[in-house]
Amino acid sequence: MEASQEKSLNLKLPVVLLLIISILFLGGCGGKREADELAYVLGIGIDKGKEEGTYLVTMQTAQPKSSGGGAAELDNWTISVETPSLATTTERVAEAFDKQPFAGTVRVVVIGEELAKSGINEALDYFQRFYEFRRTVYLVVAKGKAKETLETELRTRQIPSLSLFNTIEGQKRQSVFPITRLGHYLTVLGRESQNPLIPLVESIKSGEHGLFFLDEEAQEILIHESAVFEDGKLMATLNDQETKGYLWLDDEIQSRILEKGDGNGLKVTAWVLSSKTKYKVENIEGKMGIRFIIKADVAINEIMGTHEQMDTKRWQQFAEELKPLLVQAIQEECEAAVAKSEKLELDFIGIGRKIEIKKPKYWKEIKGSWPQGVADIPVAYDIEVSIKHAGLARNSPVSPQENGANGGSHTLQ
Template identity: 45%
Template sequence: MMGIVARKKFKIGLVLGLIACLLLLPGCWGKREVEELAPLMGIGLDLGQKPGTYLITLQLARPKQTGGTTTEIDNRTFSLEVSSVREATEMVYKISSRIPFMGSLKVIVIGEDAAKAGFNDLIDFAQRFAEFRRSMYLVLAKGQAKDILNVKLRNGELPAMNIKNHMEQGNKLSVFPTVRLGHYLTVLGEESTAPIVPVVEIVKSGTEGIEYNGGKEGEEIQIQGAGVFSGDHLADYLSDKETKGYMWLENNVDNRLINTMDNQDSDINFGGQVLKSTTNYRVYDNKGTIGMQYQIKASIAVDEVMGMKKQFSETEWVSLMNDAENSFAQVIQKECESSIQKERELSLDFLGIGRHIEERNPVYWKTIKDQWEGKIAYFPISLNVQVSIHHSGMSDSSATTNSREEGKE
């Protein structure tokens, strides 16, 4: 009898134990319905008018039915003067009755004033809060971030989504860096390298040679140039040319449109497309003098030849394409030199030269790392640029060929 009673008690204890385990298992206790959320697409960070406050702009997207299965995005953008990001999300919830969902965030826009003052306190929230992803893009606004996120675009896109699309397609032209939050934080944690962030600005019709009409109301935004940071403080801007040089030196040119119109040494100029580019570097020791050489190789297809006054024979055309190789190499060389010169002027290593020295000559790096900012201005750097022309665009019946075989079938 005692054996039967013991078995019953064991079974009851086992059942109670299983029930207790089920109660302790994590489940959907803290779930939030989609209808209760407002997807956050972009955050803008500016300085507030009151000391110690920020003007935080939250751009929320709310899908709305338009009939059938199609949906449109309802833009709900709020700007709030607060002391923290959490306070801003609380205030938005009070207004919109929807909880901003941070996991959908695509872009963080840093306003010029906040960038100059330092914004690490705000970025700290982005890396601590579990819903945020380090893959979101980081851009620097010319002016206020609020103005960028509130601009009415002619194509009807949300500004945050427009910037995100720009960044995702950045490798199509390779003229500005693509910076994600994770990359920025990694560079910020390095001892020598200065962070760099692309610049976004509003472009009005009639400025910088750009005109647009099309019968649509609204404006356009563009990403051009970059900002160089000392820690989390904006130090200076890179021009378009300096930024292009940075892209070459960082081996970030996948595709690129390029022309030689600034080459004053020739009456004939070329336009083309970079098909392939590779940048390597070597740290050398020349009789005790440590320096670095960049080696850039680019393959380019010629799309345009401008300024030709006569037809060329095949031999002359080959010679002309050799001139094109030299002209394109000069353009790349000048862009890189402008970026190197900017680094020397700022004494901020946004090119990551110190990082390269540490990788290739760690013993030497240990002797100079504490004085690196002072050495940037005169550290020996040289360039070796090689361009090869592929696809000159010339066919057997080209008007630019004065060939004896012309006209034969």
């Protein structure tokens, strides 16, 4: 028994010694970088360089200011370099900065318009390969140069890339432009049945696009409209109405304002409280098509053009009269998006993808003609609007006051 234990100990001893030696040669944290050695990159802009085959890359970093104040403040460090590849950008920036750029904090990538038209897929190759970049990074296309967008002197003095990020995050509460993340773009890019869509961004001054602010010399960054891509190239842009139509059809409306008039002076605006879009691939007028089923709950925000004093019964009747107007407002936006898709012969709505999911056999028959074949697919709509309430008042302040039991109330009781 003792001999057996001694033999076992002799066998284990070399293994233990080997483990001890291995531990002695292990480094503490390979490749570890201290926090104060890093430059935290918030945004990256990519433009075509002056020289053929080069990129002009703008890197926007933020560093905490050294101050004794309680609130955290950030210094905006922005630098642009011309480089033959995006991977060498960090090396070039290191020549000018005393800190190492860290891409794990990138929130938004701005693509210049000229580069977008010539093709962005090669430029994005680096972003999908380098481990520091997250696939949740937002993509936007600049009207003009990405460099100029990231160098915008905002009236709020906020760092432009941080302002872009906050605006996109806020879009989740106000659905007016599409949200495109790097991962989503790459996913759609791999489909034969859909064209990617990326929102457009531009720097504006006071008075442009109907927006005014106190400092007339300062600028704001506006995200509106969207860009349609085919094989990585910007092929066309959608206006605001077409973009909103796409959002309805792709079930991306969470909340927003609807506005519609009846042509006779009555005008109503409503706040979309919630919505849901479904679809069916079915026979429409003797041909395989797609039917979009949209349901929206709204609250009335504003009624103009009527001075009628309404009691509860009359209001309920009037609300029913408003529903067709709101249905029409939604359908007009959807029809604008579909008409643009058919005109461009580009399927940014994803009609082909929806057919592929619901009717895979039929998709195999028509995919050879896609996306041009999108123009041959009939589209129908079933839209239902439910008015949940009229806000805090039933009648307008311009409605005549009435006394007595039959008089309506300006406020809901």
